[in-house]
Amino acid sequence: MIILEDVHYTYDGIYTALQGISLQVDDGERLAVIGANGAGKTTMIKHMNGLLRPQEGRVILDGQDTKFMSVAEIAREVGLVFQNPDHQLFLDSVKKEVEFGLRNIGFTENEAEQRRQKTLASLGLEGLAERSPFTLSGGERKRVALASVLSTEPRFLALDEPTIGQDAHQKNRLAQMLAEMNKRGRTVVVVTHDIEFVIENFPRTVAMAEGQIIADGSTNMVLSNDEVIERCSLAPPQMTLAARAIRNVFPEVGQRLTLLSELEETIMGILGGA
Amino acid sequence: MSFLEVFQYTRQDSIMHRLDPRSKLVLSIVCAAVSMMFMEIIPLLMVFICLLPMIAAAKSLGRWAKSMKGLASLLVFVLVFNTLLSPVENPLSYSLSLAIRLVALMTSFSLFFLTVQPDQLSQALIQMRVKFEFAFAMSMAMRYVPTLGQEAYAIMDAQRARGVELDKGNLIKRIRNVIPIIVPLIIVSIRRALSIAESMESRGFGASENRTYMEMLRFGKWDWALALSSLMVLILVIYVRFFVGLPGWMLWNLPF
Structure with missing residues (x-):
């Protein structure tokens, strides 16, 4: 369990990024963090693994204040994948790159190889194991960076914009892999602008604006809140727009609709009742 | 690395800042050349004392002092190592002058970098062909x-x-x-x-051979005055140093 208690953070004493963030992430949760550019999302997840330390407030990992833990210690529990894959790739093959993290954490050669193969296969990278990461496309490099952290299966996984540059097929693969890891009890936190990805994969959503949490609850509830949509500068989900259009004709359609199945059910209900 | 701050442009309005980069380049090079010509304490101190009012004219004494504080540990290093290791007759005197020379050299170039905006620098280079x-x-x-x-x-x-x-x-x-x-x-x-x-x-970089510029640097009368007087000082110093010789009191050394 990760708890952020009234966390404040100001860059260089000038630019305020977080002003009083309180958040509890339970074990086994799937949580999405949304918000406009500059809302403080990345700053917040950097607090989760100790790269940034709160200037006010506390970050508590499994009941222990992270103030007394080094980043390397926290990294065993909390994995973080950054936006830009080029910031972490430095070895001359995809294979070595993925094994690097595993060996850092202390897996044996055998285990490391197994995990590496499994992760590469799940992310559709199995054919690229011997290639140099620098010859890959942007989307492929992004997946190698993801693989290098996902393969270690930390108990908490924080991903910053993991779907950027990925086609629908790859996004589904990633979603599937995250779902499997979640089923094995891992906690997944994702920062993203990709609303469809959130709706389909994350039951809980936290919305941020100007360094504060403006909404925290079920994805359904948060994303059908107009104020959230406005302040996070999101385009309303297609499903919400569709539901509103239908509500103009059939007032019995609910306010909070984000899933295709819900809409189907409602329409079937109306048609069946007619 | 805080001593590098003295080479970082600061936006300010001062006599020094308003001068043309080219005249300041002449000034900096002359100051540096003069400090390279001497290995005795007194002439180097004189160069150093002449440099201070120029830094003051750039309204940057505070920043300069801060950088020199950052440089202090390096200066101590220069002093200790040279005193212990150099084979000259008066090692302490020699390393003291090395340290003063380092400060004088840094100050000379900081005159230029503190007061020349990067854009002005490239414009100056362009106008220098x-x-x-x-x-x-x-x-x-x-x-x-x-x-x-x-x-x-x-x-x-x-x-x-x-x-x-x-x-x-x-x-x-x-x-x-x-x-x-x-x-x-x-x-x-x-x-x-x-x-x-x-x-x-x-976006069309290099599309036309002859570029025009919105802002051109102008070499005004103060720039001429500064550049010419710097050159005259340089000639005078070269003449005294190599053809006349320094007066005895300037050659004074520490006894050890």
Whole structure:
């Protein structure tokens, strides 16, 4: 369990990024963090693994204040994948790159190889194991960076914009892999602008604006809140727009609709009742 | 590394800031050349004392003093090592003059870099008939130094998140830990350079041979005065140093 208690953070004493963030992430949760550019999302997840330390407030990992833990210690529990894959790739093959993290954490050669193969296969990278990461496309490099952290299966996984540059097929693969890891009890936190990805994969959503949490609850509830949509500068989900259009004709359609199945059910209900 | 601040442009309005970069370049080079010509304490101190009012004219004494404080440990290093290791007759006297010379040299060049905006510098180069492409490359390089610094921090974060312990272990381990930082930094820089080049070309960089400039530097009468008087000082010093010889009291040394 990760708890952020009234966390404040100001860059260089000038630019305020977080002003009083309180958040509890339970074990086994799937949580999405949304918000406009500059809302403080990345700053917040950097607090989760100790790269940034709160200037006010506390970050508590499994009941222990992270103030007394080094980043390397926290990294065993909390994995973080950054936006830009080029910031972490430095070895001359995809294979070595993925094994690097595993060996850092202390897996044996055998285990490391197994995990590496499994992760590469799940992310559709199995054919690229011997290639140099620098010859890959942007989307492929992004997946190698993801693989290098996902393969270690930390108990908490924080991903910053993991779907950027990925086609629908790859996004589904990633979603599937995250779902499997979640089923094995891992906690997944994702920062993203990709609303469809959130709706389909994350039951809980936290919305941020100007360094504060403006909404925290079920994805359904948060994303059908107009104020959230406005302040996070999101385009309303297609499903919400569709539901509103239908509500103009059939007032019995609910306010909070984000899933295709819900809409189907409602329409079937109306048609069946007619 | 705070002593490098003395080479960083500060936006200010002062007599020094308003002068043309080319006249300040002459001034800086003359000051540096003069301090290179002497190895005795008294003449070097005189150069140093002449430099101070110029820094004051640039309204940068505070910044200069701060940088010199940062330089202090390096100066102590220069003093101790040279005193212990140099084979000359009066090692302390010799290393003291080396230290003063270092300060004088840094101050000479800081006069230029403190008061010349990077854009002005490239404009000055262009008007000194350096090819536009070279001048542009130079100002780009200066422009990207802070960006590179930020990038380095981002990379360090990314690697620490993967469990790389940057500040632990013995010397060899620490040196090996630099690899995960340096390799991405180089690759990111090359990638950025390529994409900047592409985006510049797609915006028509180098499309016409003769460029025109919105702002041209003007070499005013004060610039002439400064440049000419600097050159006269240089000639005078060369004459005294090499053809007349310094008066005895200037050659004074510490006894050890």
